[in-house]
Amino acid sequence: MAGYPKKDEKNGTYYFVLEAGKNATGKRKRIKRTGFKKMNEAKAAMAKMLLDVKSGKMLKENNMFLGQYLDYWLENYAKTNTKPKTYAEYKKIINGHLQPSFQNILLSDLKSTHLQKYYNEKLNALSAQSVTHHHRVLSKALNDAIDWEFIDRNVAKGAKPPKPIKREMNTYTAEQLNFLLKTAKEKTPLFFPIIYAAAHTGMRKSELIGLTWTNVDFKTGKIYIRQTITEANGKYFFNPIPKNERPRGVKLTSELNKLLLNLKNDYENRQKILGETFNPHNLVFCNSKGNIMVPSEISRALKRAIKAAGLPDIRFHDLRHSHATILLKANVHPKIVSARLGHSKIQVTMDTYSHLTDSIEAIAVDYLDEMLE
Structure with a gap:
């Protein structure tokens, strides 16, 4: 940013030039001050102006764009x-x-x-x-x-920004979900495991992408969520959970447990052949080269499977909603569902799936009809 005061050989005075950021078009902006009789005066003026530039005062005085x-x-x-x-x-x-x-x-x-x-x-x-x-x-x-x-x-x-329209939640029944998973296994085998895991756990895409083998406990049959991986501008960001938060544990279904065991064996065999450079982040779900799965590619793979299965279109996040809906309709306590989804409070779960109130109440009434005379 700063140069060094120089002497103007034509008139014997001193001057300096400072970089002061960029203008609205991205062109570098320079500030030049001349006419100092002594080197020390130029140095002092330059030091003061440098502080003004760093503090933003020069921007204010120059009425920036x-x-x-x-x-x-x-x-x-x-x-x-x-x-x-x-x-x-x-x-x-x-x-x-x-x-x-x-x-x-x-x-x-x-x-x-x-x-x-x-x-x-x-x-x-x-x-x-x-x-x-x-x-x-x-x-x-x-x-x-x-x-x-x-x-x-x-x-x-x-100003009045537009009000965001709440996206409609689209979910699958257990039968539709099973058919989708069967189709995904055939049509998109590379992405089948992460789609399968989403349906069986209700985990978010970023949580699944960031899942490592050290956070899969086959003894307890649980997955622990300690980080997410997100993408922005083509760059990937590893986001560990705050130190003061406990990692969320999600109990595995028996079928998902089997799938992950097979996936782990395949991973270990490939690492023996390809060496430590394969899957350096120890990810459970990675691409064929052992690198982070691209979020958009996962979504496109899901779309291909949905189209092949002839099912109504849903987003990847709707697998999470389907997971929760199936459990709630099966009369699983909302507290359990909330814990699996990682909601901060049970009220978040109840508000998110409030549209299920009537169907859940109908189940409760059917139960009362059987129990009470």
Whole structure:
């Protein structure tokens, strides 16, 4: 960022040049100060200006564009105060959407109407949930701009982001799920084990991708969830559970236990042949080269199996919903279902599957009809 004061041979005075970040188009911005009679004066002025640039004061004085400020916010807040995956997601939103749309608007000139227009335009290409996420990122950045005294108010508070539409939950019956798994084994054998495990445990995709063999206990017949693996901008992030949280244990079905034993034997045999470089992360579910499974490829494999089976379309996450629905309809106590899913409270489970209330109550009434005269 900093150069060193130099002497202007033409007039005998001293000057310096500082790097002051980038402008809205990504071009480097330089600040030059000249006319110092002595080297020490130039050094002192340069040191002060360097502090102003680092603190953001120079940005404020130069009335930056919103795009410039968002770069500053990423570097001075998001990079050091959020998880790597969160930072990567923020950067993707800012570089891919916010900066191109607001590159010619000064931070001080930004109005709620600018944001409202942005939200309306983005709805042509993105979901309401995605646009709402953009709003949250921008609102947080503008709140921090107030704390740093760049602006006096957050105009995002006056804008109205779209209300996300709650996605409809689509689930399979036990019969449909069994048929899907049979088809997946035939049509997509590489991804069959992770699809099978999702149906039998209700685990999230990120939990399954991050599962390691050290967290499969065949003696107790349990899987322990101690980390997830997530992807953003083509990079993978290993996310261990907080140290103050107990790992979630999920009891294996007997059939899943058999499948995992066969998978473990296959893994050990391949490692003997290929060496320690195969599957270096010790993952239960990996691709043919022993690398992390790409989340989108797992979803596409599921879609192929669904199409081949001629079943209604569902998302990978709906395997988790199907697992919970089958248990609740079988009159399994919601507390058990909640524990398997890893919900923080049983109320989360009850709220998520509140649509099952009538069918569960019908089961209870049938039981009462049998027991009471």
